Amino acid sequence: SFVVTQPPSVSVAPGKTARITCGGNNIGSKSVHWYQQKPGQAPVLVIYYDGDRPSRIPERFSGSNSGNTATLAISRVEAGDEADYYCQVWDSGSDHVLFGGGTKLTVL
């Protein structure tokens, strides 16, 4: 079945741009969705269909997807962005929702 991979951790200085990747075989042919989870809280959808953003999510969050890599970008990073981020796809071949292993974003 389809496998989705994420780096375990990413670090970024405040005010810079963080990029979190999500890899998979020709993942560009699938729609990728991203979730933010802060400690002790439920996940929150931050990007859907590769690059669409729910109205409650700041414009600093954006997404792209091409080839074998999808990317979540967070510009002008703030301390409050520190969280775990998960990518997710729907594998129509197996009728399964698949999550990446998650990436811990640390703001230095």
Added chain:
Amino acid sequence: DVQLLESGGGLVQPGGSLRLSCAASGFTFSSSALTWVRQAPGKGLEWVSLISGSGGSTYYADSVKGRFTISRDNSKNMLSLQMNSLRAEDTAVYYCTKAVYSGSWHLDYWGQGTLVTVSS
């Protein structure tokens, strides 16, 4: 506002059963697919099951197929997960989510979760 409130979690012995519920409000329940997603302590998210708005289509992760049953009562705006033959590895926080489909499923609203602990 969309609200999803899980209940039914607790401590259960290996081999036992437990039934989780999720009370929903703030959206057209019978038109919306729903899922269960779990998270073991200190681990990542794992999708468990999905049910269509009518309840006529259901999907399961391989790890729970044959042991767990998802269902819904559209007259009560309630989602359920019947969990049988529970194992230690089923220990997790279980989240109820609303799901949206347009060529791909994404999970636009999540509940706060209910903790299931399988231990003797």
